[in-house]
Amino acid sequence: MSSTADNSSFAAIEPTSSFRQQAWQRFRRDRLAIAGGLLILLFIALASAAPLVVKYGTQHSPFQQHMMDKITVGGKLIDVVDDDGLPVGPNRVFLFGADLTGRDVLSRVIYGGRVSLLVALLATAVSLFIGLVWGTVAAYYGGPVDATLSRLMELMMAFPILLLAIALASAMQTSSLLVVVLIIGFVNWTYIGRIVRGQVLTLRKREFVEAARALGAGDLHIMFRVILPNLMAPLIVYTTLAVAGNILFETALSFLGLGVQPPTPSWGNMIREGMSYYNVAWWITVFPGLAILFTVLAFNLLGDGLRDALDPRLK
């Protein structure tokens, strides 16, 4: 009964590569993006294995203070504080030098990376969640719902986000990691919300959405099962770039003393602690600074590469 008249054209379509394969082909040719991705993997590996790295690699705890004049490491006597009472710079035992209180900077950079990356990733997840739901609901329902949600979003965007974060951080008496995550996530979600709203606004008018409605699909099903998968490309790209931004944000907050609290090391509070001594002990600020630079650079390179690979039209 069924007609299979255009059978001849079946053969012709067999070798077409899927969207994912094409994106991977484009991504593979982007050397900078690959480098960024590998660097991120390295940082994440170091951060997640920090206790092991510190135990077998640097052999110093990030907290232990080596304040006596001479310490013995592997049978050798090493200066921790020099003749003027200043911390020692990079040497064979403290590869990145020691800080004012005699703690190993390298161990602290690794532990600090753990904190900074964790905070940035979780905060991005928070803003992704709020922005996704907010933007989707606003654009999907439109009309007064959209007007209300969009105005609230714009109201938030009107605040300078750093000041808003500082105000929130001061208002919260405690400043645990979770609070820092929530603050950063909360002040940044509007950017994702705006992108999502714009995308959903065009997607909801597409015929496949109407087809789903004609089949009897509910609003939730249409929003999150039909429309959401089509948002993946811009979201992956934006999320990667947002992680970079959030690392900087966490650093800024910690630098101001409102983020992660000492003695827990984060790149931001390490720079804050070493800042006053940059002319006598540059290594205390430069190494966490370089760590921030390379991490943010790596995320940006990866983000740019993903954008070019996943959405060639954006270029």
Add this chain to the structure above:
Amino acid sequence: MTDMLLEVKNLKKHFPIRKGLFSRIVGHVKAVDGLDLFIKRGETLGLVGESGCGKTTAGRLILRLLDVTEGSVTFDGRDVLAMGRKELRALRREMQIIFQDPYGSLNPRMTVGGMLSEAIRIHKLASGDAVKKRVAELLEIVGLSPHHSRRYPHEFSGGQRQRIGVARALAVNPKFIIADEPVSALDVSIQAQIINLLQDLQKQFQLTYLFIAHDLSVVKHISDRVAVMYLGRIVELAESSRLYESPKHPYTRALMSAVPIADPGAKGKRIILLGDVPSPANPPSGCPFHPRCRERLPRCDKVVPQLRDQGDGHYVSCLLYTPEFQSSSGRLGKSVIIDSDDQKKG
């Protein structure tokens, strides 16, 4: 009437035109403005008209994909417009739609199998392995192969995609399918295949179609009856052969004269309509066709003609075919036509 499946009365859809800072409503686009039609069980009703005359909007209104401004839609004895959420969901099983654009109507991020099983799962028509079996069955029904279920839409040609669209509509075992220009976006060679497929499926599953198109020859081929739409209204509705052989409404006559005849010797008399289709935001008073009509009467800009049965189910909405006009000035009607022809020669 038991053989009546769908009845639409005085259906209207006015889209507001908003302007300015506070989105003030400054007018309405009267996309559908008093549409009447009925479809009998098992038949195919063709709906033709120029682009922008409201054909697609009418289809969406019947399915309740758009909110109706005014009027009534009765499907299988039930009032569609009064339905609540639950009833509407149940209705979706019985009424389906095939879209014009085989590219835009398939979700690019969903496999064909995903799309078809979505329909089955929403209505809990099957579960587990039965879903897979049903998907394979559907693909075979529309002339595709079960192994296509893992592919994404972009891996198919236009004709194949339209087959997927048909399979999706069939997934819920509907009684009634609105085919919204299902072949307009396809190559002519593929058009025939899809039309044949639709006809086969109609016999196999006792389907009723509302076939929306602007291609008169396609509509003639598939339809039992044809309705002609102009500016949101039906101007003529009749059995397919009758409408094509003896069109009554001046607009239909102009349309029919534009159909190319596949005979170089045939001398068709082409009626050229003057002017453009008026804006549906500001439709003419009285009969919407009167500014372009060559046979207009003095009253045409004042009286809105009603769709009237001229016998044997040939419905026309034109003052020329009202009993008052036929009895009082039937001869005058003829002379008006001759006059206009003479004017053309001169």
